[in-house]
Amino acid sequence: MATIDTHQPALGKDDKSVPLWKRYHHGHHWRTADDEFDAAKIGIWLFLSTEILLFSGMFCAYTLFRLMYPEAIAAGSSYLDWRWGGLNTVVLLISSFTMANAIRCVQLDKQSWARINLIITWLCAALFLAIKLTFEYGPKWAQGKRPGVLFNYPFASETHEPIWWGIYYVSTGIHATHVIGGMALIALLIYRQAKGSYGPSHYTLMEGVGLYWHIVDLVWIFLFPLLYLVH
Amino acid sequence: MSHAQAHNQPHAYDPSDPHGFHEEGHHGHVIVPWQILLGVLLALLAFTVLTVFQAQFEKYAAHEWGWQIPGWVNVVLAMGIACIKGTLVVMYFMQLRYDKGLNVILLLFTLFAVWLFIMFTAIDLNNRGHITDWRAGEITSGGTGVGVRREGVTGPLIIVAKDEYIKDHGEAEYEHELHAHHATHGGQTISTAQASRSREGLTPGLFSTGVWEHLGDDHDAHGDAHTDGAHAEEADHSASEEHADENHDAGGH
Numbered sequence: 335m336a337t338i339d340t341h342q343p344a345l346g347k348d349d350k351s352v353p354l355w356k357r358y359h360h361g362h363h364w365r366t367a368d369d370e371f372d373a374a375k376i377g378i379w380l381f382l383s384t385e386i387l388l389f390s391g392m393f394c395a396y397t398l399f400r401l402m403y404p405e406a407i408a409a410g411s412s413y414l415d416w417r418w419g420g421l422n423t424v425v426l427l428i429s430s431f432t433m434a435n436a437i438r439c440v441q442l443d444k445q446s447w448a449r450i451n452l453i454i455t456w457l458c459a460a461l462f463l464a465i466k467l468t469f470e471y472g473p474k475w476a477q478g479k480r481p482g483v484l485f486n487y488p489f490a491s492e493t494h495e496p497i498w499w500g501i502y503y504v505s506t507g508i509h510a511t512h513v514i515g516g517m518a519l520i521a522l523l524i525y526r527q528a529k530g531s532y533g534p535s536h537y538t539l540m541e542g543v544g545l546y547w548h549i550v551d552l553v554w555i556f557l558f559p560l561l562y563l564v565h
Numbered sequence: 566m567s568h569a570q571a572h573n574q575p576h577a578y579d580p581s582d583p584h585g586f587h588e589e590g591h592h593g594h595v596i597v598p599w600q601i602l603l604g605v606l607l608a609l610l611a612f613t614v615l616t617v618f619q620a621q622f623e624k625y626a627a628h629e630w631g632w633q634i635p636g637w638v639n640v641v642l643a644m645g646i647a648c649i650k651g652t653l654v655v656m657y658f659m660q661l662r663y664d665k666g667l668n669v670i671l672l673l674f675t676l677f678a679v680w681l682f683i684m685f686t687a688i689d690l691n692n693r694g695h696i697t698d699w700r701a702g703e704i705t706s707g708g709t710g711v712g713v714r715r716e717g718v719t720g721p722l723i724i725v726a727k728d729e730y731i732k733d734h735g736e737a738e739y740e741h742e743l744h745a746h747h748a749t750h751g752g753q754t755i756s757t758a759q760a761s762r763s764r765e766g767l768t769p770g771l772f773s774t775g776v777w778e779h780l781g782d783d784h785d786a787h788g789d790a791h792t793d794g795a796h797a798e799e800a801d802h803s804a805s806e807e808h809a810d811e812n813h814d815a816g817g818h
Binding site (some may be wrong): 337338371372376379380382383386387390391394395397398401402410419421423424428430431434435436438440442459478481482484485487488489490491492493495496544545547548549551552555556558559560562564565 | 566579589594595596597599602603605609610611613616617620636639640643644646647650651654655657659664665667668672674675676678679682683685687690697714715719721722723726727730731739742743
């Protein structure tokens with residue numbers, strides 16, 4: 335498999351004709367750019383492990399409430415339309431692909447392709463949120479399908495449905511918050527990439543944001559069947 | 566660390582280097598070919614279609630051929646497919662396949678922690694009542710309206726919502742709307758032989774506190790659903806009795 339040489343000396347620090355990524359030099363407390371990159375990556379993975387644990391709290395609540403009130407979870411799940419959930423899954427999968435592809439393009443110094451991929455990633459994130467708000471949160475909230483004490487849906491059939499809506503809003507809500515955070519980070523990448531900050535020898539931030547974005551996708555891969563399909 | 570040992574290390578010890586060792590050479594970063602990335606995306610999309618299909622298939626099989634596929638098959642298949650998809654994302658998009666072993670260990674340990682988290686919470690919930698009975702029911706409030714501080718809440722929230730609607734719009738309007746609403750999500754809210762809405766669940770009878778016990782009596786009594794509701798209730802009662810016996814035996818009381 336192809337690899338790239340990240341061991342390039344930093345060129346003229348103030349030479350404007352040299353792209354930013356070529357002028358970048360790793361921190362003086364690192365032996366090599368590789369050391370810096372690997373340390374950053376371990377840091378990101380540690381952060382991602384806390385993210386997995388955060389989401390696992392919701393998966394834990396889902397599992398246990400499902401064991402206790404299977405009929406309420408089944409009734410609640412039947413209110414959701416798998417077509418919106420499925421469409422959002424496809425949207426997120428595509429954005430994950432374009433994110434991975436953007437990193438690959440930067441590694442090969444194909445800057446305009448990297449930009450296109452990053453922009454598609456951001457647009458997919460926006461589309462995901464738009465679908466979620468317009469077709470799912472909005473109508474459901476208006477009908478009174480709300481979590482816990484806010485619940486006000488008169489046509490419910492199971493006593494514990496408010497708990498289902500609690501699980502639904504908290505898990506998809508925290509996930510959507512991560513999508514918003516991801517959009518901000520990807521926007522930052524688009525801006526910095528346009529300035530020429532990333533190239534074959536330096537793309538640490540892109541790698542980190544990419545990993546974060548894949549985790550957001552990963553969580554949705556599990557949320558989709560649990561909320562929309564399993565009945 | 567002695568010098569003799571240090572010389573056996575792959576990187577020579579260097580007293581002038583503040584880190585002690587020279588980095589000899591460096592590994593490159595892997596560039597994953599776009600063909601692999603695209604292949605993984607296509608596989609993920611295919612698995613998405615497959616998981617949606619298998620969820621629909623259960624209903625179809627019951628309706629068309631009268632096959633009764635147990636509910637757990639659906640859960641196991643859906644989660645199995647999700648695990649395959651997750652592994653693909655982690656290995657190729659997140660490049661763990663080409664990455665350092667330390668990151669892999671980090672992820673696996675995290676998943677182990679998730680397993681511990683869910684298992685121990687489940688064990689705790691399942692056994693609370695075995696020591697002191699009153700602890701068993703603690704978690705059941707919430708949806709039932711017990712302990713909910715909202716004006717006018719004197720019972721389960723779903724009944725409160727229903728009563729408020731009838732007060733504002735009248736009984737006839739409610740019946741009319743009820744059918745319209747249920748039609749929008751499959752036209753069926755109560756378990757039938759054709760649906761996988763298992764009344765037993767995996768741990769039946771866990772935390773039945775007896776609060777709002779007779780809730781179903783007046784609530785299920787509406788329109789067409791009435792007969793189904795009665796059946797479902799009977800099934801529920803017999804099922805929970807059976808399982809109560811099982812639990813009793815298993816518990817060794």
